[in-house]
Amino acid sequence: MLPLLVRQSTLFPKTQKTAPSDAESINHKLLVRAGFMDQLMAGSWTLMPLGLRVVGKINQIIREEMNEVGGQELAMPLLHPKSIWNESGRWDTAKEVMYQFKDIHEKEFALSFTHEEIVMDLLRKQITSYRDLPVYVYQFSTKFRNELRAKSGILRGREFMMKDLYSAHTSEEDLMAYYEKVKAAYVKVFTRLGFNFKVTLASGGVFTDKNTHEFQVLSEAGEDTIYFKDGSMEAVNDEVFEGNKDEYISAKSIEVGNIFPLGTWYAEKMGVFFTDQDGVKKPVWFGSYGIGPTRVMGVLVEVNHDDKGIVWPEVVAPFAVHLISLGQNNLNKAEEVAKKLTDLGHEVLWDDRDIAAGAKFADSDLIGIPHRIIISDKTGDSLEYKNRKSGETSLVSFEELLKVI
Numbered sequence: 001m002l003p004l005l006v007r008q009s010t011l012f013p014k015t016q017k018t019a020p021s022d023a024e025s026i027n028h029k030l031l032v033r034a035g036f037m038d039q040l041m042a043g044s045w046t047l048m049p050l051g052l053r054v055v056g057k058i059n060q061i062i063r064e065e066m067n068e069v070g071g072q073e074l075a076m077p078l079l080h081p082k083s084i085w086n087e088s089g090r091w092d093t094a095k096e097v098m099y100q101f102k103d104i105h106e107k108e109f110a111l112s113f114t115h116e117e118i119v120m121d122l123l124r125k126q127i128t129s130y131r132d133l134p135v136y137v138y139q140f141s142t143k144f145r146n147e148l149r150a151k152s153g154i155l156r157g158r159e160f161m162m163k164d165l166y167s168a169h170t171s172e173e174d175l176m177a178y179y180e181k182v183k184a185a186y187v188k189v190f191t192r193l194g195f196n197f198k199v200t201l202a203s204g205g206v207f208t209d210k211n212t213h214e215f216q217v218l219s220e221a222g223e224d225t226i227y228f229k230d231g232s233m234e235a236v237n238d239e240v241f242e243g244n245k246d247e248y249i250s251a252k253s254i255e256v257g258n259i260f261p262l263g264t265w266y267a268e269k270m271g272v273f274f275t276d277q278d279g280v281k282k283p284v285w286f287g288s289y290g291i292g293p294t295r296v297m298g299v300l301v302e303v304n305h306d307d308k309g310i311v312w313p314e315v316v317a318p319f320a321v322h323l324i325s326l327g328q329n330n331l332n333k334a335e336e337v338a339k340k341l342t343d344l345g346h347e348v349l350w351d352d353r354d355i356a357a358g359a360k361f362a363d364s365d366l367i368g369i370p371h372r373i374i375i376s377d378k379t380g381d382s383l384e385y386k387n388r389k390s391g392e393t394s395l396v397s398f399e400e401l402l403k404v405i
């Protein structure tokens with residue numbers, strides 16, 4: 001479990017007054033300035049303690065919804081032998097995105113950019129009969145992709161986190177029924193995250209010619225263009241759109257999730273068969289379903305910020321309360337309030353630093369914790385409350401504070 005109370009005097013790293021000079025996107029500027037992440041090289045990020053807290057909360061929301069549709073969490077290797085990628089042919093067809101290399105013995109490997117082939121290898125060792133199906137497994141792991149344009153902050157990493165779920169079935173009907181269930185689970189995830197998003201018909205990318213569904217968050221920072229009718233949850237990606245564009249609303253959007261009905265293509269290539277009830281050997285029906293939690297964190301910042309900083313939605317905020325004590329004479333009082341809050345299970349970042357009030361408020365706005373409490377010589381027995389999103393302030397008692405948070 002995460003520590004409930006963190007003293008800002010000990011928090012690594014400090015905030016920065018200005019954004020890195022190469023930062024082009026809002027998420028890059030704000031997440032680096034506020035101390036949530038750091039760039040090692042283009043497309044490669046350290047998640048700092050604050051950033052890891054946020055991603056952990058995003059992951060927990062995803063995990064709950066994956067478990068709800070029967071998903072079982074596992075962890076697969078990230079270092080893969082060339083041979084497994086040759087079986088599907090993707091060693092060659094996906095060369096541009098895969099990091100491929102030789103070790104000192106001239107043996108060839110790739111770093112994971114996705115896991116279909118690895119799951120297929122698991123299935124062919126474990127599945128013999130229709131009784132062994134369906135299978136629903138998922139993981140959270142690092143994916144490596146040689147992205148050409150790694151310029152949009154954490155939206156496009158060369159190394160990033162993905163939740164990938166895989167399902168295997170005895171029939172197309174069973175696959176498609178589960179596909180719809182996962183689609184509904186994704187709608188729940190992105191609704192819980194507070195996104196304004198569309199379930200978008202799209203092409204299969206490197207996977208297949210069959211249509212897939214992307215979950216696209218409306219944002220000017222997006223690289224995709226989608227079309228939808230007013231009020232509709234559904235949209236069509238520009239890449240597969242057919243018809244009269246004048247009848248639709250068009251918008252820029254960012255893909256946060258993608259689900260793929262993959263059919264029997266992989267099973268046939270890699271020899272994953274089961275014996276059905278009728279005694280006949282058949283290939284398994286397969287689907288894969290991805291969400292990028294680190295991209296999700298970036299998108300949350302793109303759509304939840306103002307000119308002062310980030311405005312985290314409560315469900316993923318690194319802390320619920322930002323407690324700010326002014327004056328070293330108020331430290332004891334602040335510690336008491338912090339203790340009472342954490343005893344009730346609330347997560348508190350306590351700014352106990354001996355610095356100017358203005359600097360504390362600026363950092364607080366930048367970091368973007370939803371509820372701010374100030375304890376100073378002026379507040380007496382009350383607490384000064386400020387809501388990060390609405391900017392509203394009020395003097396409250398501890399009991400009144402508990403009702404708000």
Ligand code: ATP
Nearest residue numbers: 147155156157160162255256257258290291292295
């Ligand atoms: P894009 O079209 O944006 O390059 P993709 O279609 O190649 O993404 P998928 O293979 O569908 O990506 O991956 C599933 C999810 O993983 C995406 O919906 C996204 O949330 C996330 N993702 C993909 N590529 C990246 C990346 N380079 N950095 C961060 N997250 C990513």
Ligand code: MG
Nearest residue numbers: 205255257258
């Ligand atoms: Mg995609």
